[in-house]
Amino acid sequence: MKKILHKANTRGHANHGWLNSYHTFSFANYYHPERMQFGVLRVINDDTVAGGQGFGTHPHENMEIISIPLEGELEHKDSLGNIARIKTGEIQVMSAGTGVYHSEYNKNKDKEVKFLQIWVIPNQQQVEPRYDQISIADISKENQFNQILSPNADDQGVWIHQDAWFHIGQFTNGNNQEYQLHSKTNGVYVFVIEGNAMIENQELIARDGMGIWDAEQISIQAGKGSTILLMEVPMNQ
Template sequence: MAKYIYHKEDSRHHEYNEWLDSKKTFSFSDYYNPKRMNFGALRVFNDDILHAGKGFGRHPHDNMEIISIPLDGSLIHKDNLGNEQVVTAGEIQVMSTGSGVFHSEYNHEQATTTRFLQIWIYPSALNVTPKYTRLALNKEAFDNQLSAFIAPEADTQTAAVQQQAWMSLGTFNHTRTFEYQVKQSGNGAYVYVISGQIEIDGQQLSAGDALGISETNAFSGKIISPEAEILVTDVPMTF
């Protein structure tokens, strides 16, 4: 029987200051909650808004897969690998930090905010050679269906992470049902509602809500608002 973990929007830790408006699902930085450490290999899930021209100064990471998904606006990324990239809504970036990376992330917009999802996944191998990827998403691939853009192996539609993990996005423009097949036995699926309303096994979810689903190979849901956007992060529950 499937197991569920429901994370309501207003249960997240909310940090607000002069440069950042951040909603953190799991323990992160100064926020510590022993009941909110991870969902399997999913370690961090932050919904961040950077104020105009502001951001995260140069700092290090290692042995973590870090995915950034701009929802509106744009980020400017710089790292010690020699990458300097502007990542806009409709694109994603992935850092496999491996043996270590120094980087900065700023709002590239000088007059408006940028909203992006910051997601960390534990890797399956430690101290690998660091790697950076920027990927332009094919918007049509996500129309009224869930389609992967993160996978263990890269192709024209997906960027790779060092883990048996997948991330899928769906943008729906009418009410309908949907089904999701968990990508690998032993994985769980963390469903996050970016916008709109959905229902999974009787649990209604609105924007900012999330549902972790494990110990099942598949689940189905309903889009119950005229428009909705959902993100599914499919990760090993033990690693």
């Protein structure tokens, strides 16, 4: 088993006033040669958008982009004709493929929006762009990990063009969990959203991340009141 630890206070940081963003991996003006990605997991941005502010229309291509709101609501508009609001308890996915333009705005002038923006490198290039969002609150049970993303359209959660599986768990009571990987060539990146956890004898607190690979399963001791995101991805592009 191999492990890499990224403590919350070692992340890249950019405060633009309207946007306060922490970068687990190299992004925009933050560059760290040893923190480019974890397998095909390319971006984990921990973003806070001020009231009445947002990202203007901008392009993406050949990337799977996942947004998980943690607090507040974010309005999404794109060149596919989608206009939607995503809020806490939901997950949004956009396959950029051949190219898509979109914007994201916090329409509430008196409330911040906090969300995770995650980019995964796809296993297919130049696919037809697509957009989807679902409520993960409807499929989540407390004190266990619940699948919210997979490669399969018929599975629980959203799907992307990659052999990746995301699970999220909200733990009102601390307990022990074992996560079984789908493939020996995959790794798991653990991101503690809230609370704390013991991952393979390593303590993680809120916004810490740890990547694990060359393992068939990982041991997780979830702390009481914790929210933990597991992202299993191929380690080879």
